[in-house]
Amino acid sequence: MQLQLTELRIAGFGGQGVILSAIILGKAASIHQGAYATMTQNFGPEARGGACSAQLLLSGQPILYPYVTHPDIMVVMSQEAYTRFVRDLKEGGTLIVEQDLVRVTDLPRQTKVYSCPATRLAEELGKKMVLNSVMVGFFTAVTKLLDPDSVRNAVTDSVPAPFRELNLKAFERGFAFGLESLADGRHSQELEHVTMSED
Amino acid sequence: MQLQLTELRIAGFGGQGVILSAIILGKAASIHQGAYATMTQNFGPEARGGACSAQLLLSGQPILYPYVTHPDIMVVMSQEAYTRFVRDLKEGGTLIVEQDLVRVTDLPRQTKVYSCPATRLAEELGKKMVLNSVMVGFFTAVTKLLDPDSVRNAVTDSVPAPFRELNLKAFERGFAFGLESLADGRHSQELEHVTMSED
Numbered sequence: 146m147q148l149q150l151t152e153l154r155i156a157g158f159g160g161q162g163v164i165l166s167a168i169i170l171g172k173a174a175s176i177h178q179g180a181y182a183t184m185t186q187n188f189g190p191e192a193r194g195g196a197c198s199a200q201l202l203l204s205g206q207p208i209l210y211p212y213v214t215h216p217d218i219m220v221v222m223s224q225e226a227y228t229r230f231v232r233d234l235k236e237g238g239t240l241i242v243e244q245d246l247v248r249v250t251d252l253p254r255q256t257k258v259y260s261c262p263a264t265r266l267a268e269e270l271g272k273k274m275v276l277n278s279v280m281v282g283f284f285t286a287v288t289k290l291l292d293p294d295s296v297r298n299a300v301t302d303s304v305p306a307p308f309r310e311l312n313l314k315a316f317e318r319g320f321a322f323g324l325e326s327l328a329d330g331r332h333s334q335e336l337e338h339v340t341m342s343e344d
Numbered sequence: 345m346q347l348q349l350t351e352l353r354i355a356g357f358g359g360q361g362v363i364l365s366a367i368i369l370g371k372a373a374s375i376h377q378g379a380y381a382t383m384t385q386n387f388g389p390e391a392r393g394g395a396c397s398a399q400l401l402l403s404g405q406p407i408l409y410p411y412v413t414h415p416d417i418m419v420v421m422s423q424e425a426y427t428r429f430v431r432d433l434k435e436g437g438t439l440i441v442e443q444d445l446v447r448v449t450d451l452p453r454q455t456k457v458y459s460c461p462a463t464r465l466a467e468e469l470g471k472k473m474v475l476n477s478v479m480v481g482f483f484t485a486v487t488k489l490l491d492p493d494s495v496r497n498a499v500t501d502s503v504p505a506p507f508r509e510l511n512l513k514a515f516e517r518g519f520a521f522g523l524e525s526l527a528d529g530r531h532s533q534e535l536e537h538v539t540m541s542e543d
Binding site: 171172174175176181182183184185186187188208210212 | 373
């Protein structure tokens with residue numbers, strides 16, 4: 146089945162592995178799944194403040210115009226990134242947030258929200274820095290956009306050898322948490338919670 | 345002095361540090377020099393073949409359209425990348441090549457060519473993998489686009505701590521080689537050589 150053109154944005158603060166997450170998903174789609182991917186990363190005054198974002202286009206066809214304007218899917222790992230980018234999300238799009246770091250408000254209509262305490266899960270595995278692999282695993286489970294084995298291979302390819310095993314464990318932890326969230330219909334609960342919090 | 349909008353492409357094969365070079369130059373311009381930078385990287389079937397390229401936009405103003413079409417400056421580290429991209433170079437643009445890996449032919453008109461045996465210089469320093477820092481140093485000297493200290497700081501920021509000293513040495517080696525090339529007017533010699541080889 147061919148990958149449909151999908152616009153993604155991943156955003157957070159420096160040190161969370163935002164860029165590495167985008168590279169892993171880009172490689173999964175392209176190198177391991179025969180599709181195409183383009184990643185754009187901005188440096189600028191905002192980068193000096195520690196904010197960090199990557200835009201990713203995935204497609205079954207070569208990508209001629211690599212500019213992401215209204216992401217179909219957004220992965221957000223900090224409140225600052227949330228405030229800055231949430232308005233860009235496509236109507237009916239998917240929002241994935243780091244549960245303990247982002248308070249979800251002012252959502253575009255019909256957004257599907259999935260949240261994952263990636264930092265906490267990474268800490269349970271012994272290294273906070275693998276939170277991005279937890280997030281990538283969670284993303285893979287809830288979006289069903291990419292073949293999980295392609296993403297596993299891309300994780301293996303993209304992290305230094307001494308950290309491979311730990312990152313794969315982190316991927317599996319996030320992936321399992323994502324499957325549980327889907328089984329629970331947890332994203333609708335989130336949405337209710339959001340609606341309530343706006344009262 | 346404000347940085348003018350400049351389009352760059354860096355291309356080579358996997359393992360040469362193409363993407364890292366683009367990240368270093370992007371950070372030098374933005375984080376260390378108060379300007380703006382956007383990097384776009386393509387994954388795709390070509391990435392499976394080992395080819396690798398990054399597009400970089402540098403500007404004194406925020407960048408609204410991050411798509412590089414006709415680079416002002418191109419850094420090319422493999423023959424395959426040369427063949428594929430050389431036609432895109434802007435007329436009157438600057439071409440920087442890895443001297444031992446790229447044979448320069450069919451140049452766009454009025455191209456300024458600078459060549460650096462970065463792989464060999466890196467090997468002399470004991471680690472071939474620092475060829476990208478040699479190339480970044482050479483780039484900094486011949487283009488005069490960025491403040492050398494901004495680039496030094498970006499090298500320091502961007503490589504893992506155990507490799508910092510070696511990469512800074514590699515930067516200085518490439519930078520010195522670039523200054524010598526400018527002093528010799530070596531780029532015109534290169535151009536003569538090219539013309540001769542086409543006879």
